[in-house]
Amino acid sequence: QVQLVESGGGVVQPGRSLRLSCAASGFSFSSYGMHWVRQAPGKGLEWVAVIWYDGSNTYYTDSVKGRFTISRDNSKNTLYLQMNSLRLEDTALYYCARDKGGLSTRPGWLDPWGQGTLVTVSS
């Protein structure tokens, strides 16, 4: 079955770095765009970043531009999120999700989602 499993979360001090991973299985990973979405404790969903199926294009939400980098290794069926210069407000549960129905001109809906990995930025 289609499965996404995130890892790499943890407690980190402000200004430090962390790399999240998302291992995909059960589908042709190299055929789909992939997203990161986060959810701060007790809050709603916030889209973070997307990467095209072949890694040729990426988009980010403004608050993480220049600090976060989304990437993928299609040979390993794995998505990454490199997070640098972390801030207190980056504390959240980070989900990876597969893009469905997206085109070069617009994104798609998200399905499925992984179970999430928790990032806590704290001094």
Next chain:
Amino acid sequence: DIQMTQSPSTLSASVGDRVTITCRASQSISNWLAWYQQKPGRAPNLLIYKASTLDSGVPSRFSGSASGTEFTLTISSLQPDDFATYYCQQYNYYPITFGQGTRLEIK
């Protein structure tokens, strides 16, 4: 950025009730809207895409509709498993944006 205004933020209802959740986009998004259900401690789960297309396996008591920039999610007869938080998501433009969520609680 497209703003998605979801209402109500909290909805109290009973098993068997018919409920409607509304999401309004700040500009036209055609029908590029999805609805998700999220239960405590779980990841969001897709219910509906393209405003009204039910995802595979989603019970038929769920339905979605659109009128201009206003979108609705309707649950025709609430079941105990439906008490959760619901989010809308527009996917016509980047950045993708979500509504703030509607918490559906037992009356």
